[in-house]
Amino acid sequence: MSRVTSRPEFSAQTLSVLAALSEQPSQWQHGYALAKQTGLKSGTLYPILIRLSDRGLVEACWQAEPQPGRPRRHLYRLTAGGLASATGALAASAQQQPSGRQAAAAGARDARQPSGHGVAVPVVR
């Protein structure tokens, strides 16, 4: 007997990144700004950005004119498909009511990492 399981499309952290990027979808954003918005560490944020880029949801480019005294920054924004996916996922996530232990875990995580978007996020691995 195979067990049927339903898994959300995006993890809580990924949703927070999508939420941050979708606030100003046309604007390019750099990694540190995203890290501050989402509360994620660089070791978590960049693998998420890489995965989103691999799926064509995020586009990246290097800053055209670097600031004096510092290297060029890598910039990110949602693609058109990424914006649609993000909007859908965030809406679905907001509607979904986590229950029981998952809700507690999600609440605890949200308390630790305030994303500031009020997004109810599903708990995944």
Next chain:
Amino acid sequence: MSKLARVMAAAGRGAARLVPAGRRDWVAAVWAEAHGVPPGVERLAWRAGGVWVLAREALLPRRIGRAVLFAVAGAGAAWAAWPQPATGHLAEGRFNAIATVLLVVAVLPLLSRRFFGPPSPGRVARSLRVLCGAAVLALVSASVILLVSNRLVPTRPAYRLIWCIAQGWSNTQGCGGVPGRSSGGPTWQAEILVMLLITGYVGLTLFLTSRRAQIARSTLAIGVGTGWLFGVVMLAVDPLGFSKWATNPWLPGSDVDPLVALAWILLFSGPTAAAVLASRRCRGPDGTRPPHNVRIGQGIAAGLLANGTAAMFTATLGTGTTLLTVRSPWLLHWFTHGRHMTALATYRYELNTAGHAGGYVLMLMFFPVIGLIMSSLAAAIANPAPSDVWSSRPGLPITYRK
């Protein structure tokens, strides 16, 4: 930019070369972004995250883990095979054996990938490959060390007499060998046989765990699980070589000891049960039951794995136990039930024990054959071909017996 920052940036650029070309921008991005992070702990944490991204993208955990594992195993095996002055030309032979095994373990996976495709998805297949490689290396390393200690001609006359008798001579007359040196290694036929066996085991494991073989995870798990169960029983029966004499500590002189009877039963029923279970448990990608020929294939694979795993398990751990017994007085003391033994008796016991360890080759040869035969029969009987039974009476609708 400070000197330290420049050094860090250069190190970052150099480290970025470790990752595939398509990923280097991302690693460079984390390092570049560090300049925008407030200095101090926060910047250090950011850079630590960058190191993690670098390691992750370079697939370092997997690649380095495999490389380190192989290097450690290879170094251990080479240490065991390192030529020593006292062992003479035998050292060369055992070095060849170790080198051949290392070559087999290193090259066969590459050939397997070329011909059978990448490993099956899932941890079972990968773990099985790693365990097989480790077992083969350990088995051959322990075997050559035992062989050296068994073939070393003692210098003292009393010991030499015992050694000559153990080698099949009735006395020291005609018993060759220079005291303090090796009397010679195994025949080249024996070496080739062992190498073929080892290559066969590694090759078969690689095939069964490859994508082309399409062996279900449940089949692998059932086969290996049955093999371990049987292997534990076999190890209890033959902890010190394939010899009744060696098992006396466990089984004092009884031919029908329950454990021996259980081992005989498992030898034939283990692959049979594994074959039936695996052929019933396997499912296609969509959850449906596969055709009967696929089920039979899964059953045969499970039975082969069961007895092959049991043989390798027993041979590796048994040879290791024998080596420990020869090297550790406390284990020898325990195996002989604390009986007081003179130095000469101990030497004789060690010689005989080391000699009997070679008997595991028989297990390695015949157990998989028995497993193959039993599982083929069991899988064929448990999964009969859907016979096309057409109704002979006219007018009846065509029926197909399921």
